[in-house]
Amino acid sequence: MKLNFFAAIFMALTLASCAGTKAPDEQLVNTNQSAQQLYDEAKNVLDSGLYSRAIELLKAMEGRYPFGPLSRQVQLDLIYAYYQTGDTKQALASIDRFIRLNPNHPDLDYVYYMRGLSNLKADENSFHEFVGIDRADRDMASTRQAFDDLKILVSTYPTSKYAQDAKLRMQSIKEKLVRHELIIADYYTRRGAHLAAANRAKYVVEYYRDSPQVEQALRLMVESYDELGLTKLRDDAKAVLKLNFPDSADF
Structure with missing residues (x-):
């Protein structure tokens, strides 16, 4: 009987403790404040550069007022705060969610x-x-x-x-992106994969023709086709090189 009595007391105390404990988001907001007051507080924190704290406040407000008139602005501020903290994964997830839910915003x-x-x-x-x-x-x-x-x-x-x-x-x-392609092309060249190198360089010429690095790409095409014995393609690439870069050094 004594064991049951003490067990009952313990359970009652536990329930009372749980009832008096607020959820984490609820602890962050003052229940006497209006939605605008809560947002103003979060915005001031955000503008002060305290991005992690701003995220806590904005998420708390979002949880309390998910459909209020400030909800979309809260979401926009969260995107910015996540970006500033370097949490790009969460920032991108929030961005995709915003675009999906607000296609005409x-x-x-x-x-x-x-x-x-x-x-x-x-x-x-x-x-x-x-x-x-x-x-x-x-x-x-x-x-x-x-x-x-x-x-x-x-x-x-x-x-x-x-x-x-x-x-x-x-x-x-x-x-x-051009440097990326040319670095890969150089990698292929050094390993004797001249066709792969030529294709990478050709991609640069076709899709990034306004880049100043097109001259390098054309030279790489000439060298690669020459190594492959593809004289027609080599001469065509050399002609394009000389036409667009007449001062380019001879091979």
Whole structure:
């Protein structure tokens, strides 16, 4: 009987303790504040650069007011905060969710801009960037996606205030992609895979013809075709090289 008595007391105390414990999100917000007051507090924290804390407050508000008039702005602020903390995986997930749920939102230009920036950041290696090592030889999947994201912004929202910066970033991305192709082509050349090298260089000439590195790509095509004994293709590539770069050194 005594055992049952103490067990009953313990259970009652446990239930009372659970009832008095708020969920983590509830502890972050003042229940006496309005939605606007809660958002203003979170926005002030965000503007102060305290991004991790801002994420906590914004998520708490999103949980409490998921369908309120400020819900979409909260989602946009979360995207920015995730990006600033370097959590590109969560930023991209939030961006894709926003686009899916708000296909006609007036701030979609900003969302695609942030998608491009987030994909760029996903490909960055802070150590190599810091010491100045060119990382064009790394996998470029996210960088290519970033280019596509910014292209959507520029083509769909040409008057957006983000369009000019997007164009500049696209040019920078394009040169990274060209370097990537030429590094791979050089890798093939050094291993005697001259046809693969020629195809990589040809891809640069066909799809990045405004790049200053096209001259290098054409020279690589000439050398590769020469190694393969493909004289017609070699001479055609050499003719294109001389036509567009008359000062290019002779082989």
